[in-house]
Amino acid sequence: MIEPKLMFEALKREGVELFAGVPDSLLKNFCAYVDDNAAAGEHIITANEGNAVALAAGYHMTTGKVAAVYMQNSGLGNTVNPLTSLTDPEVYKIPLLMIIGWRGEPGVKDEPQHVKQGRITAEQLDLLGVPYEVLAADSDYEAIVKRLMAKANSTQAPVALLVKKNAFASYKSQRKPDSPSELKREDALAALLDVSGDDLVVSTTGKTSREVFELRVKRGEAQRDFLTVGGMGHTSSIALGAALGNPNKRVVCIDGDGSALMHLGAMPIIGDVKPKNLVHVLLNNAAHESVGGQPTVGGRFDFAALAKASGYLHYAFASTEDEILSAWQSLPRGGGPVMLEVKITTGSRDDLGRPTSTAEENKLAFMAFAGISH
Incomplete structure (x- = not known):
């Protein structure tokens, strides 16, 4: 190597x-x-x-x-x-x-x-x-x-x-992660799945969707979320389309800071369209967690100001499981779009798996939960 x-x-x-x-x-x-x-x-x-x-x-x-x-x-x-x-x-x-x-x-x-x-x-x-x-x-x-x-x-x-794969030898970064919180992503996701109930969930690429899938298995719940395994940066736009197509169901977009930053122009569009049923959850660990933990500018970026400038009607913040519950309760139902920023730490379980369903099976499960037969 x-x-x-x-x-x-x-x-x-x-x-x-x-x-x-x-x-x-x-x-x-x-x-x-x-x-x-x-x-x-x-x-x-x-x-x-x-x-x-x-x-x-x-x-x-x-x-x-x-x-x-x-x-x-x-x-x-x-x-x-x-x-x-x-x-x-x-x-x-x-x-x-x-x-x-x-x-x-x-x-x-x-x-x-x-x-x-x-x-x-x-x-x-x-x-x-x-x-x-x-x-x-x-x-x-x-x-x-x-x-x-x-x-x-x-x-x-x-x-x-x-x-090619494995071309480079191992190197461990000397950078100390600037974790904005002690809250683990998987614990944050568990809390979000608790409060989101029967909402439609669209989750971002990488470890977030992998953890959502495993949490559903652990909870004994059928797979029903859209796990965005590709198309980084487009999660919020997928969620916007889902919200427009099904205005009678709340759509919860679980995004990441790296994903949101990749195509930041999606947020002003969401704010302009004003889907009342869209909740944009931003999990912010200031890192590209799924590809090595390299830093993003998420730790220094004012997402609250951006949400307001983009036309989001409400913003809430959380950095603990209890704060997720109270922040969620503060969000006006049917008064979207709204943003919930959740500060989390880096890291994940060593034994974290990957979805066992195919991408098409995942899509069909999401569509069925949305009430669409195929």
């Missing part, structure tokens, strides 16, 4: 002085090393992958240097617009190095939401005209970095490094 330190040093030798992107589980060891060792201003964790490409473009235009933009391949879609209409050789000709975690690589077992994306990732890069090389645990990473950076500089265009 490749030591993250050595890869970081190889990139620095080739002139990379800015790293930006959205954390990925396959890149978590490398990203953790970058976060610990990059100088001030050299590492930016962005809201989404397209932001990182645009940031790299602006940086290049004031320095002449090539930035590194990292992401999971599921976020490649967020980069399509800036790659084709901004950095492309037929437009502004702006070089950058994309470092992409290859989830769902053909022949490598992965979760269902990654299978198709993994199968088409290489073809997407070909279609976009982005030259790439594959990085594995036994690759000559220095030679690959040299070739890609030379290509980026000579063509003045984006290039990519497609990273």
Whole structure:
């Protein structure tokens, strides 16, 4: 395996002085090393992958240097617009190095939401005209970095490094999590399921949906929630659509800070549409918990002010199970949209499983609970 330190040093030798992107589980060891060792201003964790490409473009235009933009391949879609209409050789000709975690690589077992994306990732890069090389645990990473950076500089265009599973050796971050609360996410979710009763629940990607699924099993309840296993950043929009389609049922969106920040523009739309039956629950641990625990700006961001500015009609806050109950009781029923921000800590059970139902089975169970036959 490749030591993250050595890869970081190889990139620095080739002139990379800015790293930006959205954390990925396959890149978590490398990203953790970058976060610990990059100088001030050299590492930016962005809201989404397209932001990182645009940031790299602006940086290049004031320095002449090539930035590194990292992401999971599921976020490649967020980069399509800036790659084709901004950095492309037929437009502004702006070089950058994309470092992409290859989830769902053909022949490598992965979760269902990654299978198709993994199968088409290489073809997407070909279609976009982005030259790439594959990085594995036994690759000559220095030679690959040299070739890609030379290509980026000579063509003045984006290039990519497609990273296989287990390419990087383990690295434990020295950063101490800035947990805004001692409340565990799973305990918060249990409290939310208690108070939400027969509401329709839409839960966000990663460990949140995994814990919701296991809590239903533990409680002996049939699966009925929509577990958003893919499409990070779109949970609140899914919930908005559900609320508009079923105005007689309350819809509870269980979101995360990283997810909400990824497509923050959804909130003003929710506020403008004003679905009376939508409760937007924001679980805020100021971290990308499911892909390595890298920090978000959630710990320093004023979601209360944003909710108000976006047109939400009520905001409540909680950081304990008892506060969740009292905050929930304060929310006006039928007077939405409303936001409940719940501050939680990082971490989860070591034995946390994954949903045993398929994605389609999950969808059909949610539709049945909503009263829709299929």
